[in-house]
Amino acid sequence: MAASPRSPKSASRSKPAAPAKPPKTPTALGWTHTARFLTTAAQLHQLPELDVPEIAFVGRSNAGKSTCINTLTQQRQLAYASKTPGRTQHINLFALGRQGETDAVLADLPGYGYASVPLADKQRWQRVMANYLVTRKNLKGVVLMSDPRLGLTELDELLLEAIRPRVEEGLKFLVLLTKSDKLTRSEAAKVLSITRLQAGGGDVMLFSALKKQGVAEVAQLLWDWTHDNGDLPTSESGFPDADAPDEPECLDDPDNMGDDASPAP
Template sequence: MSKLWQARFFTTVNHLRDLPRTSVPEIAFAGRSNAGKSTAINILCNQKGLAFASKTPGRTQHINFFSIGGAHVAMHRKDETNVDEIQALIADLPGYGYAEVSGDAKLHWQRLLGDYVQRRDQLAALVLIMDARRPFTELDIQMLEWFAPTGKPIHCILTKVDKLNRNESVNVLRQAQAKLDSYVDEDGEGFPFTVQLFSALKRIGIDEATAKIEELIGLAGDADAPDDAAAPGTDQ
């Protein structure tokens, strides 16, 4: 069983001063609104309602943290999380890209997200969720370029590949890898960027994503990867 299945809600923050005072590794999920970020988190954690998409996409401007370890895991249990036993945190960053969001909200998003991904020492890696049909939007690239100078890994998950045929899927993966390979540091060395295909509906890429995320936050080898068929259903 995957360690990610232990995930449970930990806290919500709207300002950097309120970030968890923990030292465990964190992995952040970022992506454009409607790219399937909440669905990806839920299916990887084997819980239908862990991450919620806002009823008005793009309006949620806070970071939700989910803990791994430190508590008995079951949807109905109300026992408190033992902070000292938490092994890692998942940070669900607010979705971006909706024109309806006010200028003040956009500025707040930029400050919160930019400062968090650039300055959070505990942040071990970023998972960038992109719709396979339209990856690397302007805001996706902004997120990449905010995070790249840290030298930490980015794993890109291209969602909704069930809407592409086989040739289209192969091509989009190749093009995405080429795009990531084009980023190099001042010495000409490539950044630790990886990419994969994913479909919650067709259960594509779940094991691959699970293994990569557990590796990035130091949980690899602690548990077996989940059986794709055992994860909950989804309509996205």
């Protein structure tokens, strides 16, 4: 007997398939989104010795270090950001890479220069930080966060001075001008060129957690710093797509972006 006309089942099978979603391009953001808390330390000797490259986020209190880490990792509260300067009081480490295969670590450091901290505590912290920057073996790069409305402060300059010998030996550094949403275009262009002169060789970029400016660029730079072959992360790396709606966006509501507009001198 001749084949019967198509059954309803086969008819439904022949419906045109929904157009396949184009594959998403994995980017360095897919990699930064893998971040998870590793450990916290109040003292340098409590930090575990690690053999993966570490990138330290440093800068004065309230510059936006913790917020930057939360933005890069697309997690609301991985690092503790706050309107109150001086909130980060420990060195907090976050691991990057596929679970079980950490390939880099981000370090969120307490800020310096907050006026109401007692002098002895300030000095203690400056010593701890200088020690960290000079002795941490696996330190591969430093992101110095600076509020461009204040410019590089004396303490920022001292920090750059402290790391200079290591920079000559290959330590990477980036001056990240934060809260760029507070600047007009011409102010931004001006502060960028002034800071490039002051930074003497390191990269300088504008960044805004609020406007998501510079986020992908910073993620890419951190990837390049920590991966010698310079390859882009590929889909085989198994990282989540950068634009996948995984965690809620961090601080995308301007009302949440409480900025201490009058930082301590």
